[in-house]
Amino acid sequence: MAVNLPPLGRLASIRGIRIGTANAGIKQTQRDDLVVMSLAAGSRVAGVFTQSSFKAAPVRVCEDHLSRAAPRAIVVNSGNANAATGSSGVDDALQCCRWVAEALDVSVETVLPFSTGVIGQRLPLSKLRDGIPRAAKAVGEAWEPAARAIMTTDTGPKALSRSIRIDGTEVSITGIAKGAGMIRPDMATMLAYIGTDAAVSQHCLDRLVKFASDSSFNRITVDGDTSTNDSFVVIATGAAGNAEVDSENHAGYASLRDGVVGVARELAQRIIRDAEGATKFVTVQVEGGRSEAECLQVAYTVGHSPLIKTAMFASDPNWGRFCMAIGRAGIQDLDPDRVALYLDDVCVAKGGMISPDYTEDAGAGVMSQAEFVVRIDLGRGTARETIWTCDFSYEYVRINAEYRT
Amino acid sequence: MAVNLPPLGRLASIRGIRIGTANAGIKQTQRDDLVVMSLAAGSRVAGVFTQSSFKAAPVRVCEDHLSRAAPRAIVVNSGNANAATGSSGVDDALQCCRWVAEALDVSVETVLPFSTGVIGQRLPLSKLRDGIPRAAKAVGEAWEPAARAIMTTDTGPKALSRSIRIDGTEVSITGIAKGAGMIRPDMATMLAYIGTDAAVSQHCLDRLVKFASDSSFNRITVDGDTSTNDSFVVIATGAAGNAEVDSENHAGYASLRDGVVGVARELAQRIIRDAEGATKFVTVQVEGGRSEAECLQVAYTVGHSPLIKTAMFASDPNWGRFCMAIGRAGIQDLDPDRVALYLDDVCVAKGGMISPDYTEDAGAGVMSQAEFVVRIDLGRGTARETIWTCDFSYEYVRINAEYRT
Numbered sequence: 001m002a003v004n005l006p007p008l009g010r011l012a013s014i015r016g017i018r019i020g021t022a023n024a025g026i027k028q029t030q031r032d033d034l035v036v037m038s039l040a041a042g043s044r045v046a047g048v049f050t051q052s053s054f055k056a057a058p059v060r061v062c063e064d065h066l067s068r069a070a071p072r073a074i075v076v077n078s079g080n081a082n083a084a085t086g087s088s089g090v091d092d093a094l095q096c097c098r099w100v101a102e103a104l105d106v107s108v109e110t111v112l113p114f115s116t117g118v119i120g121q122r123l124p125l126s127k128l129r130d131g132i133p134r135a136a137k138a139v140g141e142a143w144e145p146a147a148r149a150i151m152t153t154d155t156g157p158k159a160l161s162r163s164i165r166i167d168g169t170e171v172s173i174t175g176i177a178k179g180a181g182m183i184r185p186d187m188a189t190m191l192a193y194i195g196t197d198a199a200v201s202q203h204c205l206d207r208l209v210k211f212a213s214d215s216s217f218n219r220i221t222v223d224g225d226t227s228t229n230d231s232f233v234v235i236a237t238g239a240a241g242n243a244e245v246d247s248e249n250h251a252g253y254a255s256l257r258d259g260v261v262g263v264a265r266e267l268a269q270r271i272i273r274d275a276e277g278a279t280k281f282v283t284v285q286v287e288g289g290r291s292e293a294e295c296l297q298v299a300y301t302v303g304h305s306p307l308i309k310t311a312m313f314a315s316d317p318n319w320g321r322f323c324m325a326i327g328r329a330g331i332q333d334l335d336p337d338r339v340a341l342y343l344d345d346v347c348v349a350k351g352g353m354i355s356p357d358y359t360e361d362a363g364a365g366v367m368s369q370a371e372f373v374v375r376i377d378l379g380r381g382t383a384r385e386t387i388w389t390c391d392f393s394y395e396y397v398r399i400n401a402e403y404r405t
Numbered sequence: 406m407a408v409n410l411p412p413l414g415r416l417a418s419i420r421g422i423r424i425g426t427a428n429a430g431i432k433q434t435q436r437d438d439l440v441v442m443s444l445a446a447g448s449r450v451a452g453v454f455t456q457s458s459f460k461a462a463p464v465r466v467c468e469d470h471l472s473r474a475a476p477r478a479i480v481v482n483s484g485n486a487n488a489a490t491g492s493s494g495v496d497d498a499l500q501c502c503r504w505v506a507e508a509l510d511v512s513v514e515t516v517l518p519f520s521t522g523v524i525g526q527r528l529p530l531s532k533l534r535d536g537i538p539r540a541a542k543a544v545g546e547a548w549e550p551a552a553r554a555i556m557t558t559d560t561g562p563k564a565l566s567r568s569i570r571i572d573g574t575e576v577s578i579t580g581i582a583k584g585a586g587m588i589r590p591d592m593a594t595m596l597a598y599i600g601t602d603a604a605v606s607q608h609c610l611d612r613l614v615k616f617a618s619d620s621s622f623n624r625i626t627v628d629g630d631t632s633t634n635d636s637f638v639v640i641a642t643g644a645a646g647n648a649e650v651d652s653e654n655h656a657g658y659a660s661l662r663d664g665v666v667g668v669a670r671e672l673a674q675r676i677i678r679d680a681e682g683a684t685k686f687v688t689v690q691v692e693g694g695r696s697e698a699e700c701l702q703v704a705y706t707v708g709h710s711p712l713i714k715t716a717m718f719a720s721d722p723n724w725g726r727f728c729m730a731i732g733r734a735g736i737q738d739l740d741p742d743r744v745a746l747y748l749d750d751v752c753v754a755k756g757g758m759i760s761p762d763y764t765e766d767a768g769a770g771v772m773s774q775a776e777f778v779v780r781i782d783l784g785r786g787t788a789r790e791t792i793w794t795c796d797f798s799y800e801y802v803r804i805n806a807e808y809r810t
Contacts, residue, residue, distance in 0.1 A: 050732075051733075052729070052732035052733050053731065053732040053733075053734075053736060053739040053740075053741055054728045054729065054731060054732030054741045054757070055732070055741075081725070083725065083728065083729075084724075084725055084728040084741070084754070084757060084758055084759075085758055086742065086756060086757050086758035087742075088758070089758075118725060119723075119724075119725020119726065119728055119729060120724050120725035120728060120754070120758070120759055121725075121759075181712065182712055182729060223710075223711040223712060224709070224710070224711070225710050225711065225712050225726075225729060225730070225733065226729070226732070226733035227729065228725075228728065228729055228732055304629070305628075305629070305630050306628040306629070306630065306711070306797075306801070306805070307586065307587055307628060307630045307805055310801075310802050310805035310806045311805065311806070313802065313806050314805075314806035314807065316806070318524075319489075319524075319525050320486070320488065320489055320523060320524020320525035320526075320633075321524065321587075321630075323459045323488065323489040323524055323525060323633065324457070324459065324488075324524060324587060324630060324631070324632065324633055325630070326458065326459060327455075327457030327458040327459030327460070327631070327633055328456075328457050328458075328630065328631035329458075331458060334458040335458075336458055336459045336460075336489070337491065349489070349525070351491060352459070352489060352491050353489055353490055353491035353493070353494075353525070354489075354525055354526075392711075392802060393802060394799050394802050394803070396711070396715075396802075397715050397718065397797065397798065397799050397801075397802060398799070400711070400712055400715035400716065400719075401715045401716070401718050401719035401721070402719065
């Protein structure tokens with residue numbers, strides 16, 4: 001029941017990145033559940049990872065490997081998160097890296113491992129020992145199969161490509177992501193990989209991945225629950241041959257940033273469109289705040305409120321629930337008499353109470369759409385922020401009451 | 406579908422408090438929706454109120470009146486919260502106080518008004534003008550009808566009495582409360598009133614109401630949503646004739662405190678037992694923390710997580726979801742390898758990973774009970790805290806998608 005989740009368009013290959021997938025049998029389905037990416041020598045990689053205290057084993061290994069060597073390979077499995085698995089989990093993730101290293105003839109610390117799926121169970125190593133060489137042997141242009149292989153409760157794959165120009169050189173950007181529940185990324189998202197053939201310095205790439213996550217994956221929420229495995233990685237192979245983007249003042253930096261941000265934001269929005277049980281895709285804009293932080297605080301309180309999310313599901317413009325959420329967001333000295341609320345262009349409330357021209361029919365008309373904007377004006381400053389979220393349906397309960405059981 | 410919500414026992418009258426109810430027609434049902442309490446001269450009253458920025462009009466009037474005069478009357482309506490109603494809402498609440506003052510021959514500022522129900526609509530004043538004199542005229546021993554008249558989505562009334570002794574004098578305590586959704590009280594609960602005939606100084610009563618709320622209504626959550634109208638009031642009439650409890654060192658203070666806390670905690674737990682859609686009553690104990698604040702932070706993150714609440718509904722010991730929630734609770738430097746998780750007495754995980762003796766059957770056995778304890782040991786200190794919460798069911802979505810529409 002995804003909300004206007006677009007079908008995959010044509011995905012551009014990224015020179016310098018080769019991808020293979022395999023069905024390792026981790027998920028007990030006939031679908032591929034394993035991805036191996038081979039990165040050309042000279043590729044640069046930057047990533048942001050979950051801030052959870054229960055950081056999954058592969059995330060810990062990723063952070064360590066990224067600090068020690070230029071990555072040459074990525075391995076991703078779905079069906080098992082290898083999280084809350086203690087030091088054995090780290091050993092298992094390293095073992096997967098070793099098998100990839102052997103298959104691709106690179107060194108172990110150049111392999112970045114990722115896992116997504118059920119938390120708290122050991123990886124089925126024998127299945128990975130068998131599957132990794134098969135995926136490695138199959139490396140080619142498999143972006144679309146990879147987008148499918150990393151799915152868990154996603155109903156469809158999320159992937160897109162963009163093309164930009166840097167100094168007259170054509171540069172390609174292709175990204176894939178997965179995620180549908182346990183989504184309130186904190187510094188990163190579930191799993192997302194964006195590859196580009198742009199030549200870009202490590203410093204610029206580090207800045208870019210942070211900037212891109214803060215305008216995309218760090219602005220979405222399904223249920224407020226942050227995963228132990230959130231990871232977002234940008235790979236730049238340099239194969240396009242453009243003059244290296246080596247500072248934020250470089251003429252090509254803005255194009256590259258906008259290109260990567262565009263792909264990241266579209267992937268992030270598709271995660272919300274495909275959110276567990278979602279029937280509505282909702283943009284929450286908070287403006288008139290004293291700081292972006294307080295705008296985000298209000299936006300997330302609205303986006304996490306079970307009472308608002310169930311009202312969205314019911315297309316019920318129960319605007320008192322918005323007042324409740326704004327009121328409990330913890331904003332110091334907020335004057336309710338300066339707050340305004342809009343559903344798309346319909347002014348529901350201003351001056352802290354219902355607008356004289358407002359009709360329930362107008363509000364219900366907006367909320368019965370599959371997509372709409374909730375706009376809140378705090379009336380105390382010029383800061384603004386936007387997040388994307390979804391409603392809360394019977395289906396969310398069903399999916400999460402049945403998953404794993 | 407309340408979870409072991411006990412039937413009302415015998416409710417003790419409180420000398421000095423007389424209560425009447427009426428059907429004012431605010432709720433369009435045949436049930437009473439209006440309560441008037443008349444308090445004997447010399448009664449002392451202390452209250453705690455919602456911390457929402459969108460504090461409802463009656464809450465604002467209550468706080469003002471409490472600071473100006475010793476209360477002689479209380480008026481409560483259900484069906485309409487008189488919240489997010491601007492300055493007209495304050496006028497309306499004051500008008501209700503005036504009608505009560507006329508009917509009981511007391512002055513306006515000695516009347517405390519309370520409302521609960523739909524947010525964002527003006528009070529139907531003509532119905533209150535008609536109902537208030539009828540309720541005032543009927544004042545008697547109507548604790549039980551009052552417990553029913555303040556209900557909104559509650560499936561049953563919540564009320565109980567206790568008897569204690571202070572210096573050999575028998576003292577009665579009777580309390581009523583309402584609440585089932587939009588429950589994560591912040592300094593107070595939805596609506597709760599506890600009356601006692603104890604003689605107690607204003608200073609002690611102020612301390613006591615804060616202490617009692619922090620051990621009861623401030624330790625429960627249904628959905629993390631804090632109401633605009635939360636109010637908890639303790640009334641002490643002094644009619645029992647005990648020597649006034651005038652300091653915390655007074656021999657009777659501990660008895661009185663334990664008596665009031667006992668009633669408050671039982672009422673708070675009954676709110677959770679009757680929570681919207683609840684099928685489980687869950688105690689979340691967090692221990693081994695460095696501070697009580699961080700224990701509460703973990704407990705509430707667990708209590709608010711939609712993924713944990715749906716797993717509770719499914720009786721699914723999906724312990725990875727507990728790791729997720731503990732991990733995202735924002736505890737600085739938490740070492741996951743020292744965390745332990747118990748379901749009742751079953752050790753699910755220790756050292757940050759699954760316990761060797763743990764079986765899924767044992768975990769599912771605990772979680773399939775209507776009541777169980779989730780105990781989390783953070784392994785880094787001696788602080789501990791306890792909250793009470795419930796699961797998240799289809800029924801919660803149904804109730805909140807249908808309410809008001």
